[in-house]
Amino acid sequence: MTKPTVVLDDLLDDLRQLVECESPSADQAAVARSADLVARLGAARLGVEPERIVVDGCSHLRWILGSRPQAERVVLVCHHDTVWPLGTLETHPYGVDDSGVLRGPGCFDMLAGLVMAWSAVATLPSADGITLLVTGDEEIGSPSSRVLIEDTARGARAALVLEASADGGALKTARKGTSMYDVVITGRAAHAGLEPEKGINAGLELAHQLCAVPALASVADGTTVTPTVASAGTTANTVPATAHFSIDVRAWSLAELERVDAAIRSLTPVLPGATIAILGGINRPPLEESSSKALFERAAGLADALGLPPLTAAAVGGASDGNFTAGVGTPTLDGLGAVGGGAHAVGEHVLVDRLPDRTMLLHALLADLLADPSEGDR
Template identity: 55%
Template sequence: MSGNLSLLLEDLSRLVRTESPSTDLDAVGRSARVVADLVHERLGRRPEILCVDGVDHVLLRGADPKVMLLGHHDTVWPLGTLDELPYTETAGVVSGPGCFDMKLGLVQAIHALAWLRRCRGTGVLDQVTLLITGDEELGSTTSRALIEQEAGRCRAALVLEAAGPGGALKTGRKGVSLYRIEVLGRAAHSGLDPEKGVNATIAIAEVVLAIAQLADPAAGTTVTPTVMSSGTTPNTVPATATVAVDVRAGTAEEQHRVDRAIREVAPVLVPAEIRVRGGINRPPMERSAAAALFSQAQRIARRLGHPPLEEMTVGGASDGNFTAGMGVPTLDGLGAVGGGAHARDEHAEIAWILPRTRLLTTLIEELAEF
């Protein structure tokens, strides 16, 4: 494969300079159009832009797909970030909001398909489905059904999220559960008759302590109470309190254990009402879903003369959790090599771009059996 690095970087610059914060649907819509134009220009086919509950997703569906390429074009960065953190190419590093997570991965996928199309003909595109969603950073609430629908037609899913340190592929991801727990007490004047109140602050404190005990470090299960609020004024017994809880688990069994336990938690000292909203968001991506694909990628890397491929399991989730949860063989972390996801030092290393694009291209070629 003879990749055109200059053209690839030009396309990356175009995507990064199109800001696409998940929470701004107009910006996501503009980004989807730019992504769709890029796909059309490089592959000669116009993808669909599917709007689901106001969120735009880009889909190029193969007629008889064997491989799914999966990514997202939304980012965590608000509009105007480019003014502070512009797109740059300096000293072998690309930087800019969303370059690492995960716009470079999108460009690599498009260029891998473009190379296969040039070498193998337009029929290549019938064997592959490319799905680029617009709400991954928010939990993929509008795209999950689409992801699962398209993955169900394929024999493998390749996820273009960024690689781990040193280019490690991601063969395991913890499942994610998200909760919002509300405690309902009763207000009263804290000086005149506090005994008439039911103190939601005390009750939520009990709940938080009980929930934190559900973690199991030996199993790799984390249960983290995060954002909490309570009360209205300093002289009022709080009538309501809320806490958000983030749960990460390596197996479905652990994920369901914690889910059941959270729904059974109740305060002891204060007779308050508990309401639990939310639940399991993404199932775990267990290594068994990636093992065969990782071995195949290792063989390809050796054949191409690349450094030995490493693998890792991470706490963060991706849309690969959905495909793996369906039983579709899934390999993740095939995108950018660099660091700083969601941070001001977000960057990708240029030296890795063409070798990883070659790896991806060959993996697609083998899986689709061109």
């Protein structure tokens, strides 16, 4: 098997430009500027302009290359938004140190994966059958892109997700599904000194519910139910009339997400007169190992044939857009992006010397899938 030529300088040049075009998810103007750059760089590498898709003000891009039918297509899933606010470059600029460690906001999660995708596709003998989707709101749960992701992946041969690798370069063969809730509690205000007995203390009700919710977790099933942000009241001398808290739920199976969902929606007030409203719900279905097994085995065989570092697999608690592609029944392999670490943290980094072999692996996997458009992976 012949190794493709990977031009590291091109990868690094594209990555530098993307990192230096800050793209925090919640800033739609910044995401739009980033989309302009992604479109320009991607068109230069692929020779084709992308389709620009704006949903609820958020900018997404899609390249549909060639004319193969959907059942023979391979979908590459990327995102160009990051968690870092504007101005982060002032304290954490792009740079590569003498040890070959590249740093910069969003470099690992997941801008390096995007430039790898361009390189891997551009060096194919034919890109007919590749769909490359680059969304702009993954880091905030993909509220505007979920339907686009599902529609793009539905019925495809495979979805390959260029999210950063797990520790040591492991591919992500399973991801927990996620649910997100906001519990809104309504009580009744009263003066805390003059007549507190006339109030219904929403903050006290919040405390009861905060203590009850973690019991919905299941250690045996790996299901976590975690109260996170919480607040109550308005002033220090007023019985709180309102309170709310958020809940983060992670589970390996849809059945567990549904069990917890039913339980959260059944929460009842402890204090007479208090009311509870539940907002939110199941956000991402799990990416179960059965969805990735055949693709991982194929990738591991290709890595061995090319003399690349042996592949390992990891199941992780974090979710990605790969949860959506797996949720519509498309075989999905995640974590094909850069090797490094520190996602969402000040130590975010990419190992430069691993960019070529990861890009070679992606190229080989794409070529292999396009050369054999059977239904064998399903």
